[in-house]
Amino acid sequence: MKRVAIVGMGVAGVDVLTHLTEAGFDGRIDCYDERQQFGSGLPYQEDFDIFLLNPRSHAISLNPDRPKEFAEWVKEKGLTLETFMPRRIFGQYMREKLEHLLQNEHVHVHYQHIQHVQVLETGEKERYQLTYQSADQTSVQEVYDAVFLCLGHAPSQDPYHLNDSPYFIQNPYPIRESLQAVPMHQRAAVIGMGLTGVDMVRALMMEREAKEVVMFSRSGQLPIVRGTETVVEPVHLTIEAVQKAVATPGQLTLPLEQVEEWFFKDLAHYQFDLERINQWVGASVEQLRANLNDLDEAGRFQAYVAKLRWVLRALWSHLSRQDQMRFAQKYQRSFIAFSNPMAPPVAEKLLEWMETGRLITTDQVDDIIQLKAQQTGHFMIQYKNKTTTTVDWILNGIGSQTDFSQCQTDQPLVQQLLNDRVVEPNGRMGLMIHDTHSSVLSSRYGELRALKLFGQMVSGTDYQNNSTFVLYRTTQKGVHDALNYLKDKKV
Numbered sequence: 219m220k221r222v223a224i225v226g227m228g229v230a231g232v233d234v235l236t237h238l239t240e241a242g243f244d245g246r247i248d249c250y251d252e253r254q255q256f257g258s259g260l261p262y263q264e265d266f267d268i269f270l271l272n273p274r275s276h277a278i279s280l281n282p283d284r285p286k287e288f289a290e291w292v293k294e295k296g297l298t299l300e301t302f303m304p305r306r307i308f309g310q311y312m313r314e315k316l317e318h319l320l321q322n323e324h325v326h327v328h329y330q331h332i333q334h335v336q337v338l339e340t341g342e343k344e345r346y347q348l349t350y351q352s353a354d355q356t357s358v359q360e361v362y363d364a365v366f367l368c369l370g371h372a373p374s375q376d377p378y379h380l381n382d383s384p385y386f387i388q389n390p391y392p393i394r395e396s397l398q399a400v401p402m403h404q405r406a407a408v409i410g411m412g413l414t415g416v417d418m419v420r421a422l423m424m425e426r427e428a429k430e431v432v433m434f435s436r437s438g439q440l441p442i443v444r445g446t447e448t449v450v451e452p453v454h455l456t457i458e459a460v461q462k463a464v465a466t467p468g469q470l471t472l473p474l475e476q477v478e479e480w481f482f483k484d485l486a487h488y489q490f491d492l493e494r495i496n497q498w499v500g501a502s503v504e505q506l507r508a509n510l511n512d513l514d515e516a517g518r519f520q521a522y523v524a525k526l527r528w529v530l531r532a533l534w535s536h537l538s539r540q541d542q543m544r545f546a547q548k549y550q551r552s553f554i555a556f557s558n559p560m561a562p563p564v565a566e567k568l569l570e571w572m573e574t575g576r577l578i579t580t581d582q583v584d585d586i587i588q589l590k591a592q593q594t595g596h597f598m599i600q601y602k603n604k605t606t607t608t609v610d611w612i613l614n615g616i617g618s619q620t621d622f623s624q625c626q627t628d629q630p631l632v633q634q635l636l637n638d639r640v641v642e643p644n645g646r647m648g649l650m651i652h653d654t655h656s657s658v659l660s661s662r663y664g665e666l667r668a669l670k671l672f673g674q675m676v677s678g679t680d681y682q683n684n685s686t687f688v689l690y691r692t693t694q695k696g697v698h699d700a701l702n703y704l705k706d707k708k709v
């Protein structure tokens with residue numbers, strides 16, 4: 219009997235189990251994750267209700283072919299369907315779906331953290347050994363024909379080296395737990411201005427009534443506000459155009475200039491005004507207000523960018539390495555900003571706090587100094603213009619690590635895989651995988667066809683395409699590839 223393992227049971231892990239089940243896989247399936255996140259993963263675990271889903275409720279589910287499934291589930295449960303539901307409710311929906319999948323007698327649950335993945339053999343006999351520590355602290359080894367690594371988010375890094383301070387919260391989720399240490403009415407700072415940083419600000423303001431919060435990052439850019447819902451299909455920059463271009467004999471790569479030409483033609487076709495769009499990017503009261511006042515146009519542009527995600531996946535492997543780097547430099551930040559918008563009610567609250575001076579957003583922080591026995595705060599924030607301010611607490615809202623170019627990470631399993639040269643950094647953009655198989659590409663072993671890697675850490679090739687719908691499609695391809703591969707294997 220074939221044996222496969224799923225390591226990590228967030229959205230990607232649940233998706234893998236769904237696809238294995240639907241494909242009628244009749245071998246043994248072992249699912250590993252810690253109890254708290256088993257079936258919800260990081261974003262959808264039990265936490266404060268103030269943490270909302272980014273998409274509207276009827277536009278997020280565990281199956282892109284049934285986008286309204288979650289909204290229907292909410293109604294079936296007799297819960298009030300809000301436009302933007304709490305993420306933890308999505309976690310409950312995920313867990314219920316998982317319960318059905320676990321009825322399969324071939325599926326086994328292990329509330330364990332995998333510590334080590336070893337490649338035992340490659341090629342015809344490809345096999346992997348997983349190690350975890352059982353409750354009585356003995357080391358347990360299990361051997362598998364295929365392993366699906368659905369490890370999700372690597373912990374964010376600690377750029378100001380604050381980790382030894384009791385007033386610094388490095389890994390905040392679940393915030394309901396980590397925030398217990400923080401008293402009411404404090405002055406605090408949040409490092410990072412993406413969606414994770416926004417979560418931290420909301421928790422401090424709404425659950426701890428913080429006196430003042432300083433939120434900062436190097437880019438000084440808040441997420442864009444989710445606009446009015448609509449559909450906008452690319453006309454020139456399409457998957458078909460990419461396929462046609464790379465089918466031309468001798469056309470090994472697709473020049474970035476060609477991609478840009480198609481992109482600008484699309485902008486002209488839809489009369490998108492980049493100057494107007496750029497007015498929403500930043501973190502000032504004016505920018506946020508401009509964005510909130512222009513939700514129809516924001517929605518049109520986001521709908522277009524959402525479709526581009528799939529085109530980018532199709533064209534990425536046809537770009538030369540140099541063009542991949544150029545693309546990353548020129549467009550990646552904006553692309554991520556427009557693909558991961560925040561819900562309007564979230565933006566409205568931020569604006570209110572900014573206008574009343576409770577929230578200060580800045581890209582001007584130079585350094586953070588830990589203070590000793592200081593009465594007015596535990597940290598001093600030094601700005602580039604040499605002025606300073608003190609805060610009592612700092613929360614790390616940087617978001618997960620995607621740059622592994624230094625082969626350093628606080629995710630122990632990934633660190634082991636990097637050290638053993640099983641996985642490789644893809645420049646500064648995640649870990650290397652095969653574009654269509656989602657297999658790990660190793661400098662030591664070559665393509666490891668039965669070792670799949672999904673989620674945030676492969677963002678280099680997937681361009682942080684890890685929304686629930688994208689994960690569903692990516693895992694579907696990866697699982698089918700693994701099953702075909704296993705079928706052809708002799709042992």
Ligand SMILES: Cc1cc2nc3c(=O)[nH]c(=O)nc-3n(C[C@H](O)[C@H](O)[C@H](O)COP(=O)(O)OP(=O)(O)OC[C@H]3O[C@@H](n4cnc5c(N)ncnc54)[C@H](O)[C@@H]3O)c2cc1C
Pocket residue numbers: 225226227228229230231250251252255256258259260261262270271272273278330331332333368369370371413414417631672673674684685686687689
């Ligand atoms: C704060 C936040 C909010 C988000 N909101 C949205 C949203 O509203 N809509 C949307 O579409 N996307 C959202 N996303 C994107 C999100 O990344 C995906 O939707 C999805 O949750 C990612 O799932 P995953 O399975 O890849 O990762 P995760 O959810 O991180 O799950 C990975 C799992 O692997 C486990 N794991 C890791 N290492 C090991 C190990 N060694 N052994 C065993 N288990 C291990 C972890 O415990 C975890 O449970 C959000 C992301 C974040 C961070």
